[in-house]
Amino acid sequence: MKNAFVLAGACAASFTCSVLNAHENHAARADSHAPIGVMADHMHKEGEWMFSYRYMHMAMEGNRDGDRRLSTAETLAAGPGPMGYMVAPLKMDMQMHMFGAMYAPSDKVTLMLMVPYLETEMDHETASGGRFITKTEGLGDIRVAALLPLYDYQGGKMHATMALSLPTGSIEEKDQTPASMGNEVILPYPMQLGSGTYDLRPAITWSKLNQGWSWGAQTTATIRLGGDNDRDYRLGNALDVQSWVAWNLSSAISVSSRLQWQSWQNIEGADPAPSVNPMMVPTADPERRAGRRTDLHLGVNWLSSGGHRLALEYGVPVQQNLNGPQLEVDSTATIGYQYAF
Ligand SMILES: [Cu+2]
Structure with a gap:
């Protein structure tokens, strides 16, 4: 407290000092970064x-059509053929290790690089009652971005992000299925590691630091550029709108609540592989990929001295509407570490 008074007194005489003080003020608050699930x-x-490093886990279990939940029998029966589907997905776990770097060559631009490594696992049931699991793992789509300030005044900030996602993630991931006779075959869309296209991801972010609390909002579009990828399809475009509020328990710890709405379109085109057969399993149907979902996330940010940060966030959907049958999301969790210097 005494230090703050000394600093304030010394600063009253100097404009430079008040700018420095404002900057230090920002850096010294746990909530000067958004909840860890928010990028850029x-x-x-x-x-x-x-x-930075983030570990993200998304748990999906059970199928849904529209906002109605389907049993496994109902999912199998929803197939277009007279016999329905041969396979229904039961659950999927997606884990992501996201490595990030940010650097500001000037106050006018911050550059960002994000490198994801994905691990996916899907559990299925066949029409005859058998169970099987497919897994994939590898590098995802690397993202490069430039963040440009639009507004910065008295703790209120706004910036634009221009990000480009590169098609570095594989779209030819294979594994064995009961129908593949011991061969590895191309897996349906949700098990692939990338989009196969260059994707533009423009975003606008607002934030405002107040005494003891802060809020922020961000909207991000995902626009698939060019035509189809090398497997003759293109993932749907997507929109993400979110807003959060954070409260400082101390200068080192903040807690947050975030509401996130996402909407994404169906796939255009189709993978020609015989194993990606929309008559066989709903995950192989390009017309059963779209959806929208609202998640509520609760988070904690912890800021230690020396520029180290640790943060957690856990989210559950409060609304979910899928072009199904499609696996529904049950929870998302993110743990992250950031080091700035
Ligand atoms: Cu940063």
Whole structure:
């Protein structure tokens, strides 16, 4: 407290000092970064670097059509053929290790690189009652971005993000299925690791730091550029709108609540592989991929001295509407570490 008074007194005489003070103020608050599930939420000052690692887990179990839940029998019966589907997905776990770097060559631009590594696992039931699991693992789509300030005044900030997602993730991931006779065959869309297209991801982010609490909002579009990918399809475009509020329990710890709405379109085109057969399993149907979902996330940010941050966030859907049968999301969790210097 005494330090703050000394600083305020010394600063009263100097404009430079008040700018420095404001900057330090921002950096010294746990909630000066958004909840950890939000990407590209903040910019950096000239010369600053930040490295980050996030572990994300998404758990999906059970099928849904529209906002109605389907049993496995109903999912199998929903197939277009007279016999319905031969296979129904039961559950899927997606894990992502996301490595990030940020660097600000000037106050006018922050550059960002994000490198994801994915692990997916899907559990299925066949019409005759058998069970099988498919797994894939590998590098996802690497993202490069530039963050540009639009507004920064008295704790209120706005910036634009121009991000490009590169088709570095494989779209030819294979595994064995009961129908593949011991061979590895191309798996349906949700098990692939990338989009196969260059994707533009423009975003606008707002945030405002108040005494003891803060809020922020971000809207992001995902626009698939060019035509079809090398497997003759293109994932749907998507829109993400979210807003959060954070409260400081101390200068080192903040807790947050975030509401996120996402909407995504169907796939255009289709993978020609015989194993990606829309008559066989709903995950192989390009017309059964779209959906929209609202998630409520609760989070904690912890800021330690020396630029280290640790954060957690856990979310559950409060509304979910899918072009099904499609696996529904049950929960998302993110744990992240950030180091800025
Ligand atoms: Cu950063």
